[in-house]
Amino acid sequence: xxxxxxxxxxxxxxxxxxxxxxxxxxxxxxxxxxxxxxxxxxxxxxxxxxxxxxxxxxxxxxxxxxxxxxxxxxxxxxxxxxxxxxxxxxxxxxxxxxxxxxxxxxxxxxxxxxxxxxxxxxxxxxxxxxxxxxxxxxxxxxxxxxxxxxxxxxxxxxxxxxxxxxxxxxxxxxxxxxxxxxxxxxxxxxxxxxxxxxxxxxxxxxxxxxxxxxxxxxxxxxxxxxxxxxxxxxxxxxxxxxxxxxxxxxxxxxxxxxxxxxxxxxxxxxxxxxxxxxxxxxxxxxxxxxxxxxxxxxxxxxxxxxxxxxxxxxxxxxxxxxxxxxxxxxxxxxxxxxxxxxxxxxxxxxxxxxxxxxxxxxxxxxxxxxxxxxxxxxxxxxxxxxxxxxxxxxxxxxxxxxxxxxxxxxxxxxxxxxxxxxxxxxxxxxxxxxxxxxxxxxxxxxxxxxxxxxxxxxxxxxxxxxxxx
Amino acid sequence: xxxxxxxxxxxxxxxxxxxxxxxxxxxxxxxxxxxxxxxxxxxxxxxxxxxxxxxxxxxxxxxxxxxxxxxxxxxxxxxxxxxxxxxxxxxxxxxxxxxxxxxxxxxxxxxxxxxxxxxxxxxxxxxxxxxxxxxxxxxxxxxxxxxxxxxxxxxxxxxxxxxxxxxxxxxxxxxxxxxxxxxxxxxxxxxxxxxxxxxxxxxxxxxxxxxxxxxxxxxxxxxxxxxxxxxxxxxxxxxxxxxxxxxxxxxxxxxxxxxxxxxxxxxxxxxxxxxxxxxxxxxxxxxxxxxxxxxxxxxxxxxxxxxxxxx
Numbered sequence: 001x002x003x004x005x006x007x008x009x010x011x012x013x014x015x016x017x018x019x020x021x022x023x024x025x026x027x028x029x030x031x032x033x034x035x036x037x038x039x040x041x042x043x044x045x046x047x048x049x050x051x052x053x054x055x056x057x058x059x060x061x062x063x064x065x066x067x068x069x070x071x072x073x074x075x076x077x078x079x080x081x082x083x084x085x086x087x088x089x090x091x092x093x094x095x096x097x098x099x100x101x102x103x104x105x106x107x108x109x110x111x112x113x114x115x116x117x118x119x120x121x122x123x124x125x126x127x128x129x130x131x132x133x134x135x136x137x138x139x140x141x142x143x144x145x146x147x148x149x150x151x152x153x154x155x156x157x158x159x160x161x162x163x164x165x166x167x168x169x170x171x172x173x174x175x176x177x178x179x180x181x182x183x184x185x186x187x188x189x190x191x192x193x194x195x196x197x198x199x200x201x202x203x204x205x206x207x208x209x210x211x212x213x214x215x216x217x218x219x220x221x222x223x224x225x226x227x228x229x230x231x232x233x234x235x236x237x238x239x240x241x242x243x244x245x246x247x248x249x250x251x252x253x254x255x256x257x258x259x260x261x262x263x264x265x266x267x268x269x270x271x272x273x274x275x276x277x278x279x280x281x282x283x284x285x286x287x288x289x290x291x292x293x294x295x296x297x298x299x300x301x302x303x304x305x306x307x308x309x310x311x312x313x314x315x316x317x318x319x320x321x322x323x324x325x326x327x328x329x330x331x332x333x334x335x336x337x338x339x340x341x342x343x344x345x346x347x348x349x350x351x352x353x354x355x356x357x358x359x360x361x362x363x364x365x366x367x368x369x370x371x372x373x374x375x376x377x378x379x380x381x382x383x384x385x386x387x388x389x390x391x392x393x394x395x396x397x398x399x400x401x402x403x404x405x406x407x408x409x410x411x412x413x414x415x416x417x418x419x420x421x422x423x424x425x426x427x428x429x430x431x432x433x434x435x436x437x438x439x440x441x442x443x444x445x446x447x448x449x450x451x452x453x454x455x456x457x458x459x460x461x462x463x464x465x466x467x468x469x
Numbered sequence: 470x471x472x473x474x475x476x477x478x479x480x481x482x483x484x485x486x487x488x489x490x491x492x493x494x495x496x497x498x499x500x501x502x503x504x505x506x507x508x509x510x511x512x513x514x515x516x517x518x519x520x521x522x523x524x525x526x527x528x529x530x531x532x533x534x535x536x537x538x539x540x541x542x543x544x545x546x547x548x549x550x551x552x553x554x555x556x557x558x559x560x561x562x563x564x565x566x567x568x569x570x571x572x573x574x575x576x577x578x579x580x581x582x583x584x585x586x587x588x589x590x591x592x593x594x595x596x597x598x599x600x601x602x603x604x605x606x607x608x609x610x611x612x613x614x615x616x617x618x619x620x621x622x623x624x625x626x627x628x629x630x631x632x633x634x635x636x637x638x639x640x641x642x643x644x645x646x647x648x649x650x651x652x653x654x655x656x657x658x659x660x661x662x663x664x665x666x667x668x669x670x671x672x673x674x675x676x677x678x679x680x681x682x683x684x685x686x687x688x689x690x691x692x693x694x695x696x697x698x699x700x701x702x703x704x705x706x707x708x709x710x711x712x713x714x715x716x717x718x719x720x721x722x723x724x725x726x727x728x729x730x731x732x733x734x735x736x737x738x739x740x741x742x743x744x745x746x747x748x749x750x751x752x753x754x755x756x757x758x759x760x761x762x763x764x765x766x767x768x769x770x771x772x773x774x775x776x777x778x779x780x
Contacts (some may be wrong), residue, residue, distance in 0.1 A: 030709075099523075138523060205633075258533070270634075286614075420744065465528075
């Protein structure tokens with residue numbers, strides 16, 4: 001009996017070893033494998049691009065792996081060299097480590113490849129994305145990521161409710177404050193029925209960082225993109241000095257938020273601090289709040305739950321009084337893009353050349369237009385706008401905001417930022433502290449002063465952690 | 470033929486080979502997934518990730534120094550709260566959850582009227598995904614779509630509804646997590662305890678009834694001693710929850726308010742998700758250094774005072 005069991009064990013182990021050895025698939029020079037985050041944008045954009053690519057290259061086959069959570073699995077796959085695809089389309093993540101570990105293919109040659117009519121990838125890339133995914137590693141300074149999506153963020157409003165109530169979309173901060181007062185004073189809020197109450201905003205205590213879409217936009221309205229990029233270099237602890245012009249502007253933007261939301265609880269749906277993004281968005285589409293701060297994905301994310309007659313739109317972020325103006329005396333519109341999704345080619349990919357060819361193909365004018373029409377979101381590359389009348393009014397509005405604004409993406413290749421030490425909010429999410437904190441005397445000013453002291457104390461330690469000292 | 474005979478193994482050798490083969494796989498598994506991983510984790514606590522070279526380099530005791538600063542409340546009290554909350558789960562499980570589970574299990578065991586309905590009520594949360602369950606639980610207390618607040622208003626006790634909601638107010642956020650754990654945790658314990666009670670020999674039960682033992686006396690004097698080994702196991706499991714509870718606070722409060730509902734496992738999880746592996750490793754190793762003697766001590770006491778009865 002023991003002999004039989006022992007023999008079976010040996011066979012089992014041998015078969016296991018055999019299968020482990022056979023896991024590596026045969027190399028097929030005409031196969032491109034793609035893993036992608038199948039989230040709000042679906043998969044049709046990719047299937048369409050593949051179909052068009054195959055019209056030119058009928059011999060090329062594709063294998064797709066759509067997974068909403070693939071972003072969090074990419075690192076393991078790269079590290080263990082298992083299930084590595086030729087291309088990964090992932091959502092915003094700390095990708096520098098992948099490059100530093102030598103897991104990513106350098107894309108410098110891809111950026112210099114001609115797409116069509118003599119235009120290269122780097123020439124087609126939108127200015128605000130220049131430098132994105134360009135990392136310094138032991139391999140030198142190279143491009144490792146290709147931007148995937150762009151977008152917009154800010155205040156979404158219930159357009160139908162605004163029409164019915166006669167509320168105007170505010171253009172300035174003061175008008176926004178006045179609008180909130182008007183909403184609070186609306187007759188539906190006077191009766192005993194709590195179920196028909198309308199508050200100006202709903203938000204979620206677990207995702208207070210969404211307020212960055214508003215506050216950072218206000219900040220960039222005040223300082224401009226050059227100063228914003230300068231700040232993101234984190235050159236010394238003095239960048240956090242609350243009396244420096246850049247930080248003073250951030251404080252001004254934060255205090256505008258503080259005065260609008262923190263100090264006026266009537267401007268929010270009751271007990272928003274206990275809500276998450278789902279209940280926050282439910283309040284918005286159920287008409288319990290007139291506005292919500294979110295990113296361009298909102299409509300796609302809520303599509304299954306949106307009532308038929310519901311109409312939402314993204315408003316251009318109202319201007320603070322001291323926002324910068326152009327030569328004509330007009331305020332300069334700013335869009336905080338929340339871009340950061342990417343395409344990468346792993347170093348261990350089998351068909352790197354073909355993968356690069358496909359990525360370049362996807363940047364053709366016609367492909368960029370198709371992508372926009374399919375997903376409702378543009379890629380951060382320059383192309384002629386197609387007719388967007390077939391898209392929802394919300395998406396049309398978003399595209400107009402992107403086209404008519406100075407777009408900004410939070411890009412920094414500073415090592416202190418890469419190791420997770422330096423960022424805009426040195427002491428963590430300020431909104432969380434202001435909105436859900438337990439100290440009633442804690443203000444934005446307190447945070448800024450504490451943050452400056454903290455950074456000054458920790459700066460040397462940060463430099464050591466980042467390998468800069 | 471004689472040469473072949475030379476290689477013939479005797480019974481002892483054959484037994485040794487058999488034992489070796491049987492142990493080989495689990496030992497390899499143990500070496501890779503326990504020994505190596507733990508040594509690697511401990512090594513990580515003395516390292517930092519170098520962004521240039523892409524390697525982990527020696528960093529001395531800096532990770533520990535940084536953690537001690539955090540323990541002292543600098544720059545925030547998050548770690549202090551996390552430590553306190555994690556250890557609070559032990560008395561919660563031992564003093565509240567387990568006794569309630571025993572009572573519920575006993576009610577089901579005695580087949581009181583409606584026991585079948587209770588069984589479903591108790592056990593249902595154990596078979597539903599925690600993500601769904603926390604969502605349902607959270608929505609119940611939501612200020613706009615929940616049904617709890619309207620009931621409280623109807624009862625005229627709306628004053629107890631916290632201004633920041635149930636999951637972000639200092640006085641209610643952590644108790645809400647405990648309430649959820651109580652609601653969702655009873656079912657699992659009840660199944661084990663009723664199973665243990667059902668194994669008590671009928672002869673013993675009948676003899677105690679002939680002695681005229683009462684309802685609660687039967688539980689206290691007969692069942693509890695006889696199922697003490699099962700209770701000991703549940704007690705140990707309740708201690709391990711100190712090291713494992715992270716999904717509940719993550720899904721219910723997200724650490725709110727002011728990071729007061731963090732637990733150590735949740736904090737470690739956040740560090741790992743953020744890519745701060747060395748910080749997470751330092752926290753995990755330090756917590757284990759404190760926690761392992763605690764668990765071993767409790768195990769020793771349980772083995773001493775809650776013996777296994779053969780019947």
